[in-house]
Every structure is written in C-alpha cells, then in structure tokens.
Amino acid sequence: MADVLKLGIVLMLVAVIAAGSLGFVNSLTEPLIAQQKEKAKLEAMESVAVSIVGAGVPVTFDSLSVPGLANPYAQSDAVLSVVGVFSEGHKRGYVFIAYGRGYSSTIQTMVACGLNGEITASEILYQQETPGLGANVSDPDRFLVRFTGRNTQSLFLTADGGDIDAITGSTITSRAVTLSVRRGMEAMAAAGLFQEGGQSR
C-alpha cells in the first residue's frame, strides 16, 4: 500500500511540475506568439498589396464583410474577411485569406486582386503539407505564380478542366488552394465587389 502511494505521489509530482512549467512558459509566450502572428499577417498583406498599387505607394486597409466567406475550417483568430486596399482615398483592390483543406493541413492563402476581379498576387500564409511534395506550394515560383491574372472563370487545375498545372505529386494540395481561392473570389463577386466587365471574360 505504501509502495503504491509512493509511486502515485512521484507520478503526481512529475506531472504537477511539468504542467506548472508549461503553464508558466505559456503565459509568457502566448502574447508574443499572437503578436508575431499578427505581424506576419500584416507583412503579408502589405507585400501582396504592392501588386495592386505598385511599390512604394502607401496603402491603408479597411475590412469589409462579405456574406458566404465565413469558413468552417478557419480558426477563431484567423478570421479575416475581405480587406479593401486603399491608396490616396481610392479603393484599388482587395486582399483576402482563403482557407482550403489540403492533404494534411488547412492551407491559408493570402490573395490580392484588383477591382476587376483579377488576381495580382498570392502567397501561402500557413500550411503543413508533406515536406518535399505538397509543402512546395509555399515556393512562390512553383505554383502560385500561375494564379496571377486569373479570375473566378479561369481558376481551375488542368485535372479539373482548366489550365493551371498542379504541383507534381501534390494534386490534393494544389486543388485545395485553387478551390479555396476560387470560392473566396466567387463569394466576393456575389457580394458585388468586382466591377462589371471584370467577370465577363
């Protein structure tokens, strides 16, 4: 009996010390991590917005709410609806984050598009796809460069009847990104954010 008690107490002590140190470190790092995430998101927004307004032009962001873009995979801290990009008081385009269910993660893609509904730049914010295969989606020259200049009508993989080549060996990842971006832009088009004519092509 005394033996069992001793085992239990040792186990409990180990667990209590582990939990205590984890809780302590978490309380220190949590605000920093949230800050880093926010900063990374803002930097990504600024870097894709350059493609709309041109380099060196100061931009301001203003969030818009678009019905239908709420995503079930989005984490509560990651909900960013569409953000309008303004420079010198004029609306120049939009930035939004698309969430797509990939092979082993929910892929977050930040997309910038002009008022005519054409993509001007995109970049992967977060993914945990297979290293060496799906993870190559983060390499901007490898996949996302193929999105530039496209609209909701032309955002389809070759395998789905379009002409965007998927990353070799990573069709699921490529399809997830393509589909999530297209869905996002369709929701924006339905909300009337794009100018007439931009959709007719």
Added chain:
Amino acid sequence: MSLTREFTKGIYKENPVFRLALGMCPFLAVTSSVENALGMGVAAGFVLICSNFLVALLRSVIPSKVRIPCYIVIIATFVTLVDLIMNAYLPDLHRSLGIFIPLIVVNCIILGRAEGFANRNTVPAALADALGMGVGFTFAMVVMATFREILGSGTWLGINLLGSPYSNQPILIAILAPGAFILMGFILGFFNMIDNRRKGGAL
C-alpha cells in the same frame, strides 16, 4: 568508459539509425530534403540532450515501476517548451522547423536513450551520450536526405546540382514514401555489409 567514447559511439558504432534501428519514423518521413533532415536532426538532438540530462539527474528519485510514464511526461514537456519558446523568440527558425517539433515526441531515440542509458549513468555521461546520439542521428538523416534529394529533386540543400533537364523530370519516387523504404534498405544493407566485412564474415 570515458566521456569521449560515450560521445563517439553514437556517431558510428552505435549510430541510432544505422546500428540500433531507432528513429525510423523521422528517418523515413522527413528526409525528402537535406534542409528538413538537418532541422529535424538538430531539433531532436536538442530535446535529447535536455531529456537525458533530467533523466540522469532524477535517476535515483524516480521509482523504476513508473519510470516510463515519468520519462514520457519529461520528454513531452521539453518538446512543448521548445515549441513555445522557439515560436515566441525565434519565429523565423520556428517557421522552418515548426512542423518537426511535435514529431520529436514520438522519436523513439529519445525514450530509448532515457531508458537504455541515462537512467543508469551519471549526468556528464548522459550528456555525452545525448550529444553523440544527436550528432549520429543528424548524420544519418543527412546521408539519407542527400540520396533522396539528389535523386528526387536534382538538388542538394536547395542547390541545383544536375541542371534543369534533370530537375524538371527527376526520379520522383525517391522523395515519395516507397522510395524512402527502398533507399533505407540499400543504406542499412550497406552498413551491415561493412560491419560483416570488419568482423571477417562473408557478405
């Protein structure tokens, strides 16, 4: 045994992957590029040093009947601490290593060294052992990743070695899971062959 010997044995004689056949999961899963292999090796080595240190320090406190749960709690705690601290203070490093950190918990080298070495040796010996095993594991990962990345992508550490005609149409299977198993067979067979020769045995 001297500390030097505790350190060097992990690199070849008792290499965790080639000789002890531990840590096969990361050896197969994250060796598709040299960069990933290096990251995983260094991250796992760091956790190994921390856990070996603590296990050796507490070896007379932890009763043998509950040692495994204690080790697992210790290892998991270290992994989570590394994850949180790296995320907060070294965000760039975390971005490139982040996906490997949770995988370290299931790396059986760490539990294997806690159970097989650290719990019956002194703290300095356990540290030397952890360092050697960490280096040996990283070495094994990089060897495997070198083959896989050159064959499967035509590059080494992201540098294009074989020119674009090859890297546009590489032997893709080398970076896919079946290629990992095939190459692992060749590499382990090669090291067994050397070992047999050394013992004077036949092939």
